[in-house]
Amino acid sequence: xxxxxxxxxxxxxxxxxYDDLLSNPTSDAQAAGHMRxxxxxxxxxxxxxxxTQAFDRQYAHIYFQRLMLMKPPLLTKVRQKWPGVxxxxxxxxxxxxxxxxxxxxxxxxxxxxxxxDEYVKDRGASQLVGRTKFVGADDSIILxxxxxxxxxxxxxxxxxxxxxxxxxxxxxxxxxxGDFQVNAFCFADMAPQAPLPSLSEDxxxxxxxxxxxxxxxxDPLKLSLLVDYLVGSLASDEEQTRVSKIVRVVVAxxxxxxTEGLLQAxxxxxPRQQAAALAPIREVDMCLSELAGxxxxxxxxxxxxxxxxxxxxxxxxxxxxxxxxSFTSFNRVTNPHEFEVDGISFLGTSGQNLDxxxxxxxxxxxxxxxxxxxEWGHLVPTAPxxxxxxxxxxxDPFILQSAPHVFYVGNQxxxxxxxxxxPEGQKVLLICLPRFSSSGxxxxxxxxxxxxxxxxxxxxxxx
Amino acid sequence: xxxxxxxxxxxxxVLCAEExxxxxxxxxxxxxxxxxxxxxxxxxRWERARKLGLDPPQGVLQALEQLDASHPEQQGIWADRT
Numbered sequence: 001x002x003x004x005x006x007x008x009x010x011x012x013x014x015x016x017x018y019d020d021l022l023s024n025p026t027s028d029a030q031a032a033g034h035m036r037x038x039x040x041x042x043x044x045x046x047x048x049x050x051x052t053q054a055f056d057r058q059y060a061h062i063y064f065q066r067l068m069l070m071k072p073p074l075l076t077k078v079r080q081k082w083p084g085v086x087x088x089x090x091x092x093x094x095x096x097x098x099x100x101x102x103x104x105x106x107x108x109x110x111x112x113x114x115x116x117d118e119y120v121k122d123r124g125a126s127q128l129v130g131r132t133k134f135v136g137a138d139d140s141i142i143l144x145x146x147x148x149x150x151x152x153x154x155x156x157x158x159x160x161x162x163x164x165x166x167x168x169x170x171x172x173x174x175x176x177x178g179d180f181q182v183n184a185f186c187f188a189d190m191a192p193q194a195p196l197p198s199l200s201e202d203x204x205x206x207x208x209x210x211x212x213x214x215x216x217x218x219d220p221l222k223l224s225l226l227v228d229y230l231v232g233s234l235a236s237d238e239e240q241t242r243v244s245k246i247v248r249v250v251v252a253x254x255x256x257x258x259t260e261g262l263l264q265a266x267x268x269x270x271p272r273q274q275a276a277a278l279a280p281i282r283e284v285d286m287c288l289s290e291l292a293g294x295x296x297x298x299x300x301x302x303x304x305x306x307x308x309x310x311x312x313x314x315x316x317x318x319x320x321x322x323x324x325x326s327f328t329s330f331n332r333v334t335n336p337h338e339f340e341v342d343g344i345s346f347l348g349t350s351g352q353n354l355d356x357x358x359x360x361x362x363x364x365x366x367x368x369x370x371x372x373x374x375e376w377g378h379l380v381p382t383a384p385x386x387x388x389x390x391x392x393x394x395x396d397p398f399i400l401q402s403a404p405h406v407f408y409v410g411n412q413x414x415x416x417x418x419x420x421x422x423p424e425g426q427k428v429l430l431i432c433l434p435r436f437s438s439s440g441x442x443x444x445x446x447x448x449x450x451x452x453x454x455x456x457x458x459x460x461x462x463x
Numbered sequence: 464x465x466x467x468x469x470x471x472x473x474x475x476x477v478l479c480a481e482e483x484x485x486x487x488x489x490x491x492x493x494x495x496x497x498x499x500x501x502x503x504x505x506x507x508r509w510e511r512a513r514k515l516g517l518d519p520p521q522g523v524l525q526a527l528e529q530l531d532a533s534h535p536e537q538q539g540i541w542a543d544r545t
Contacts, residue, residue, distance in 0.1 A: 056502055057502045057503075058499065058501055058502055060498075060499040060501070061498070061499055061502070061503070064498040064499055068498070068515045068517075069515075072516075091495075146495050146496060146498065147495045147496070393502075393503070394511075
């Protein structure tokens, strides 16, 4: 789906002529240059910001909050679907009646890496080396509510697709032996969505992720081309008209290849070695300051970026970007991030949530997993089980209270996008952003039509 | 003699009330319906239960408000033990 260096956007057709930039402007209007379009921006990700950071709470509180906050809407939905079925507590399940239980899923996987494996002599590491998925045929689902837990049995239960941490409602009968025979199950389903506003003119939001600066194998010319393109100093006048319609650039994590350089800079005593170790972050800072001078930029931290490791990742510190921080158009935001541009809501992460679910689910298609996340009503269900999460206790900010219009995930191996529909007429655009360091792809989302345009930058001079 | 017996009876009554309050708070801690009782003070847990609509008993809040803010009974039963 990714095209070559020829830009294929809507608008007047024809290949861009590079001669246009090498000659005098043909008209006064052209000489005046282009004005960038502007859009109304609203920051909606305040719930991901942590006011205090206290680590004395246990993770049981997050699970309790998650269950209690997701239970009421799930119950109203389920009462309509299965009227007349009693709600029961796991601890006080009646013997032979068909009941309804709401709880959190725990998936028991034998292949799941556990720290205790080191102490068991016969299980070697050889089983787990080279595995991308930890699912097995003998995985089982256990449902937990605030009182107790029970094992679920049932042919229709999608054991392979479920992951730990999803809140589910099941209807069935208690089987002898303490298990529960499931007849039907239900999830929270897609949350309500604000109506899609209609815009009068084309405007674009540019999404990119995985810049990977500091990687010796990566080509720094690609990043240069990207910055030049977004600033508008690349290609012909026609192209610049289109670029002037890009109202926002979002970098969804993955700025640096790794934070090794920054950590080594502390140990190096010589200024020359220190400068070499800090070169990647300086390069990122220069690129971002160039961008911020031309277009509003938002930067989300990724897995290998110098921000806290546990979700929700807090914004990168402004000292890392001394040049870019002087621009008000430069926004350092959290991961996950939610914002609204001209009424179109975007929600996205830097990829840790999708990568983690991918490991524990049989599903191969990443877009289907994104759709599942919307169905389950939770952005990061596997936190805190397998994905590090901050020990929150007041609320669970990852619960999807409303469905966004665009749902993006960064740092994925390949680009893919799809429009999915919800049960109440919601329409969500799902986008998997590929890593820029390997694919050189920038994604433009048209706010008027919700069409997606990938633009590939290739700096290969030899071909 | 009579005064001594009356004093003993009075002390027994006061102790009974304290014990009853302790029992009530302990039961509140161990009720799984209101969530995990570790790492939060009893008042915080009561507030959380009220916000989530779980209808915690008013008697617990009254018993907590009668005590000092630094009273050991303000913390749950597992405080300092985990």
